[in-house]
Amino acid sequence: MTHALLNDEIVICTEIENETIRIMRRKFGVEEIEVRAGMEIFLQNSKRVIVTGRISGICRDPKDDFILECAESGEADLIVTGDKDLLSLAAHGRIQVVTPRQYLDRAKDRPDGY
Numbered sequence: 001m002t003h004a005l006l007n008d009e010i011v012i013c014t015e016i017e018n019e020t021i022r023i024m025r026r027k028f029g030v031e032e033i034e035v036r037a038g039m040e041i042f043l044q045n046s047k048r049v050i051v052t053g054r055i056s057g058i059c060r061d062p063k064d065d066f067i068l069e070c071a072e073s074g075e076a077d078l079i080v081t082g083d084k085d086l087l088s089l090a091a092h093g094r095i096q097v098v099t100p101r102q103y104l105d106r107a108k109d110r111p112d113g114y
Helices: 002-007 014-028 032-043 062-073 100-109
Strands: 078-080 095-098
Touching: 014 032, 014 062, 062 078, 062 095, 078 100, 095 100
Parallel strands: 078 095
Antiparallel strands: none
């Protein structure tokens, strides 16, 4: 997370924030207020985009298409995720889809970051 904060521009949308809260509550029992407090620090310099639903039918789980749209609208180079449906794409146009481990490994191997 530190590498991303120091070296990368993070692209975010309301839908990703809501999904993060849902997962943190369901899988880890973290209260929404705690998740929002952590995200506030992490996202304070992020690029915020609005998702309109213009991308659909790309991901094998259509509920994940908003992530592709967020990345595309924000002109992202990467989507970093543990979601198997997104990872199965490997890429969306010029946007690579990688695991957190792949992101960290590649960042470590490059002096200029990712």
